Amino acid sequence: MPSNPASHARRAASERALIPRLDSWGKKLGTSANTQDAPKTCLWDSHYGPSTAAFGAFRQFICGAFFPWSIERQCDDAFHGRAEGLILPTGAIAKTRSNPITASRDRAELNGSPTECIYANYVMSGELHVQQGQHDLVAKRGDLIIYESRHPVIAKEKSDGPFENLSFRIDRDQSASLEKADADLSCALISAETMIAPLAACLFYLSENLLAIPTGEAAALFNVFSSLLPVAALAIAKDYGTQPQKNSAQRSLMRELLEYIETHLSDPDLSPKSAAAELGISLRYVHKLFAEKAMTFCSYVTSKRLDHIRRDLSADALRNEPAYAVAARWGFEDPSAFNRIFKEKFGVTPGRARTIDS
Incomplete structure (x- = not known):
């Protein structure tokens, strides 16, 4: 069947309807993490724009959902990617698939963040290397890596093909349980094999269905994830070194x-x-x-x-x-x-x- 330009245009228009204006995200997210706005879905795909603007748009997506980051490409090849996001009053979730990138936050980015938060990445393909303070962690497929917004960090993606992961931003002032588990969540790796079953099930379901399920259901799963994270990190901290x-x-x-x-x-x-x-x-x-x-x-x-x-x-x-x-x-x-x-x-x-x- 030959390509149908009208059908392509309808699909592009339908998907773009999910996308808030990129230049407004920073304002919406940057004013306050305590906003009571309803959850917002966001979608970006390099297929629907000029290739020369793809990386810049992707960078705006990440910074809009996860506060300031310095993001660099690892090669000069044409940048391709797709990002699905859910912006919540208490944080954000994004499923991304793209050419591997290197992302970092130094003092300038830290000072530009409106609130403190916990970051987490669930790796779906490839590897993620995270350096923060004395920690140097490597997350592989099925692993979850957690780190702080309070300190400088470098996150480097590695993959023979596209790197794919599910990213979370959990605002600290919205979750008392995060403060109680502060030491365990400072910078930690939860491997696929040591992950508690409820957390594994939550991550797997979100990674497969982020924008396919009702927004309210996705928001509820985000809250479940936020509640399970300190429990899972504490379990790893207690068991570390025993097996x-x-x-x-x-x-x-x-x-x-x-x-x-x-x-x-x-x-x-x-x-x-x-x-x-x-x-x-x-x-x-x-x-x-x-x-x-x-x-x-x-x-x-x-x-x-x-x-x-x-x-x-x-x-x-x-x-x-x-x-x-x-x-x-x-x-x-x-x-x-x-x-x-x-x-x-x-x-x-x-x-x-x-x-x-x-």
């Missing part, structure tokens, strides 16, 4: 498992049993690793396959391919079951999604 070898081995194994799944998503024979055989572990242990992340092997694989299918449905090379044929390439052999599961995840049929994304 380092076990945690390191389990963390490495989970990464191998996720990598195996990613490279075999299109294989209809992908299963917990095949993954266990590949990694040389028991089937029960495969299920245990996913249970500790508050999900199942099958639900994770299904969600990832659906993401790939939606992407492929809008690809130029596959526009004449029936949706059921695209689904079959990713292991869905029953068209009716595929249509039902696709609509449950995205809220629209495959055909409608193809029209929206084209």
Whole structure:
């Protein structure tokens, strides 16, 4: 099917309707963190603007949602990215996917912030290196890294492809629990393997559905995250040093498992049993690793396959391919079951999604 300029324009206009004017964000967020304004959704995509302005717009997005940062590109390649945000009276959430960047806050940025806050990054792909004071931490896929707005910090993203993460800003004056856990939240790493199950479930759900769920629901999950964060950090502080070898081995194994799944998503024979055989572990242990992340092997694989299918449905090379044929390439052999599961995840049929994304 040839590209439809009118359809493209309608989609662009629809998405831009979510975006507050970039030059007004700083004013809205900078006046006071105690504002009682309703939550606001924000969306930016380099696809909808001139490539020469992409990095500047992305930088404005970050500074608008997370207070002043100095953001630099790591290479001169064309900048591509997408950012989805939720601006709240008590903080902000943003899901970003872009070329790797280096971000820092020195004394100038600290002095320009209207309030003190806690920052947290949930890494979805790539690695995030954070240096703050004497701390030098590395967060990998599935890890959560926490650090302060009170002190200078350097955060460097590393990835062979786009870096993707879920970022949080939690205003300190809105959460008494943050002050009580001050030492544990100063600069900490919560690995995927040591993360408490409720926090893992909250992060996974937000990372998959940030702008797909009602704003009120997303805001409620932000409050859940804020409440769980001190509990999770305290648990890590108490357990630190007691099981380092076990945690390191389990963390490495989970990464191998996720990598195996990613490279075999299109294989209809992908299963917990095949993954266990590949990694040389028991089937029960495969299920245990996913249970500790508050999900199942099958639900994770299904969600990832659906993401790939939606992407492929809008690809130029596959526009004449029936949706059921695209689904079959990713292991869905029953068209009716595929249509039902696709609509449950995205809220629209495959055909409608193809029209929206084209």
